[in-house]
Amino acid sequence: MRIALLGFGNVGRALARLLASQRPAFPFQIAGIHTARHGTALDPDGLPAEPAFGPAAASAGEFLDRAGAEVLVEITPLDPVSGEPAVSHIRAAFARRMHVVTANKGPIAHAYASLREEAERAGVLFRFESTCMDGAPVYNLIRSTLPGVRILGFTGVLNSTTKVVIEAMREGRSMQEGIGEARRLGITEADAAYDIDGWDSAAKTAALANVLLDARVTPQQVRTQGIGRLTPERVMDLAAKRKTVRLVSRARRGADGTRLRVRAEVLDETDILASVQGTSNLLLLHTDLMGTIGTVSISPGVAQTAYGVFADLVEIWRR
Ligand SMILES: NC(=O)c1ccc[n+]([C@@H]2O[C@H](COP(=O)([O-])OP(=O)(O)OC[C@H]3O[C@@H](n4cnc5c(N)ncnc54)[C@H](OP(=O)(O)O)[C@@H]3O)[C@@H](O)[C@H]2O)c1
Missing domain, CATH: 3.30.360.10 (Dihydrodipicolinate Reductase; domain 2)
Structure with missing residues (x-):
């Protein structure tokens, strides 16, 4: 499964290390990474955990087109007032029929209902386990283990x-x-x-x-x-x-x-x-x-946040 990362800071780097450590049991490749100041890295065969960055793609949309991935992982910084630009990044992925995983709570706090509906219309999955409890299961726990519970x-x-x-x-x-x-x-x-x-x-x-x-x-x-x-x-x-x-x-x-x-x-x-x-x-x-x-x-860190993203990716892959 090919993955595009928007954002490669603390969470992105921890995720890249985790994905490398879990291969080949979980055959996920990072096909592209786009950042604000470090530029863009692309490789359809999979980037290393410490990739070299080239010139930045002109926009998040252009990056997604060039990365050719099935899943976007949106891990840019939180804007608590508007949830942007993460909300627009997620919409750009849905428009390309890509699944989305995010650890950024802005889109969930500002636009969850409309994003869920857009994902359904596009026939893709939208997951966000790491947004509120640093990767500890909340949404997946309810979805998987509490049938019928309100x-x-x-x-x-x-x-x-x-x-x-x-x-x-x-x-x-x-x-x-x-x-x-x-x-x-x-x-x-x-x-x-x-x-x-x-x-x-x-x-x-x-x-x-x-x-x-x-x-x-x-x-x-x-x-x-x-x-x-x-x-x-x-x-x-x-x-x-x-x-x-x-x-x-x-x-x-x-x-x-x-x-x-x-x-x-x-x-x-x-x-x-x-x-x-x-x-x-x-x-x-x-x-x-x-x-x-x-x-x-208990004392979660960035590795646990990355694990929550990984758990979401595994669910998408299994489906
Ligand atoms: N850190 C945690 O433990 C934790 C826990 C739960 C949730 N989260 C959430 O996870 C997300 C990522 O956190 P983080 O700690 O990894 O953040 P971070 O270290 O600040 O990294 C943010 C990354 O996003 C890039 N970026 C910024 N604006 C961008 C844009 N418009 N387009 C593309 N890339 C952009 C930055 O690029 P440059 O490198 O070029 O500046 C950087 O690579 C945040 O929403 C945060 O709230 C984090």
Whole structure:
């Protein structure tokens, strides 16, 4: 199966290494890679994990035409406000009857319903396992193992930076020092306000709600309040009472639509939502037939994100 990559940063490089390590059991070839500044690489027989780049294709569409692949993997950076240019990249692939896998939550948070319909019309598959839980199974888990189940809502602790910042504050360090530590761990956006103000969690909440609850919302429609007003004094005071704070995403189907919110919540230290630290994340699914079940990912990194993309590729290949 020939694959075209749009984007070759942390996830793309980890994916290229993973694909090389899993061959020949999974005969996937990277037929082309297109980037913003490094140019374009093409080889119908398969590029190496560290390819040489030539001049850039004039556009994503021209790149897709020249790559001649069956699947696009869209792994360009997230634009949380519009989901672009990833949404247009995915549409360009559907127009060429290519399957699409993405780890970019922007398109799912902004345009999931219309993209799903376009994929159906084109007769191709659209998969996005790595968008919200860094590759830990959520969408594939529901699709493959929970027949007949209706998802009624979810509760998640999905942002890593805020957990690192809160843990720093528990030790008496400032918010800026906590952000500095998250930067050193490589988990913070260039603009840390995106994490602190809850925008990252709102995008994940909108994406999950669009897929699991047919919500048809954008991140702007999630009621969001981040941890910006939290102080070390408040966090230490709570710690003395065996409590802590987490930025929690909550969603519920209701008679009048889906209720969505992201908020810093005070939790008992023993609460399962308080148990996840650092880059670990947790998602509880509230269902009709299976009660509440969950997915936890302990300290996932870019290798796990790449694995989620790989799992999606394997599903497409098997079909
Ligand atoms: N990193 C993670 O652990 C993780 C986890 C979950 C989801 N994700 C998502 O996965 C996606 C990729 O993340 P990453 O960490 O690999 O990002 P990254 O390291 O910043 O790499 C982004 C890549 O996209 C390329 N690019 C930027 N704009 C482009 C455009 N318009 N057309 C074609 N290529 C373009 C860049 O090109 P240049 O190299 O030339 O600049 C770079 O190769 C993001 O949407 C992110 O939110 C990442």
